[in-house]
Amino acid sequence: MGEPVRIGAATVFFGTGRVRAGDGRETLLRPKTIELLRVLTAQRDTVITKDALFAAVWPGVSVVEDSLVQCVSEIRSALGATDRDRLQTLPKRGYRLASEPDQEPRAMNTLAGETEAVDSLPASILVLPFKDLSESVNQGHFADGMTEDIIAELNRWREVHAVSHSLANISKGHAIDVRAVAAEMRVRYVLEGTVRRSGDRVRITAQLIDGKTATSVWADRFDETGDDVLALQDAVTTRLLHSLIGINGVIVRSEMRKAWRKTEGDLCEYDYAMRSRYHFFRRTPQDTARAIEICREGLQKLPRSGVLKIMQGWNHLLMNQYGVVKANEASSSMEEAARLLEEGMSDPALPVTAKRTGLWLQAHVEVHYKRDYGAARRHAFAGVEAYPNDTDGLFLLAKVILYAGEWKTARQWLNAALARDRNPKDYKLAMVVVLDYLEGRFEDALAYRDRITNLEFATAPELAASLVALGRVADARTMMERFRRDAPWFTQADLRTSRPYQDASVLDTMLERLAQAGWPPKGQP
Known part of the structure; x- marks a missing residue:
């Protein structure tokens, strides 16, 4: 296939790995992605099984299914809005590149008279070439590499489309009208x-601008040190991307604010998901209950939404972890989370980001509901393998393998995540406290006491047990008295439900220490 190949209005240049969409937008595909497109094009209109595609594109290599899903997503994005539907997913059968778009409708959500594709999320970004401000040597290659890396990583996610460097390059060295462009x-x-690079130090500044208003949405500075140019480039790119597209990133927060400004009648799947996420990450019992209510409302209108089902699964998991669900009801709550996860992951139009969080949720369901620690480990490692630079995923999956007893690996993942997250949320710091306690680093655990504002469910038992282990029983009693006032309904059974360690002696030891701290009080189970 040396000559350009047409797919509808799009043109594929297999020799250079480029795709030009019908609107003129060009995308440079990764080698495996262009190879997958080559296989599909050679057998156009033929259903090709996933196994056959794995054998053709990754011969002799064991890869997770997410690798294939990611490549399919990138091809659809590159083909553009006119032709993306030519690459069809046939549930339980495989994929087909059709000569003509399928006349049967894909999974669609209809609301208030409007039809919107399940996976059409609104975040699109023009990445301008980063400017080289280095004084001593020309670091233009470094700046260009940064730009290319950012575009490539952003385009891994179907929900966030970044305009290719070849189009953005026209602005290099020239002032532009942001709103017009x-x-x-x-x-x-x-x-x-x-x-700006000087010796072994590099400073990157970045700013995200709203294209409609030309106002700054976010700005930050990133400093790194080292003499390995590629390592520096990778470190800064990873931190910048976490700030932009992490599950708590600036783009998510911006889209969340837009969702809250809409009236009920105008809400689509994406808006319900954004509203639910807002309450989910506030991590209080009241907010978790509200997050569940929002998803329930969305699923009444959009019953096939895999995005909302996976979000609701996370909500049920959080209710279980925070003790909002009583211990005797925890099993049914987690059963509901497992059901929602299975249905959500079977949605053929599920966006990549929802697939990502679904993979993480699967690992937690194996631990909290099924108590299958072997399966939980496999899902956790598969999640890190599929998304190795995702800071939020490292935190969430470290928690899974921590329960499974792999504290050394959990520490490695936590350290990698903390190195990329400049301002970790309380629930992430709580993970460090828990691991410090488990490893007997009691003073280290207590060092986080003043940095975490909400000590209740996530850290109070571990901090109090650390105080007892250090002989500070009076301080531990004071802490648990406060905990008892804030959560009088939280029992030993709730503690065991929210901390499903494979090694039961871990909780037994903690409960012995908490008993010295006066918890639970006499008469309370």
């Missing part, structure tokens, strides 16, 4: 930045 390129955001 954003309107012309049909993007919501514009990302610009600078690179």
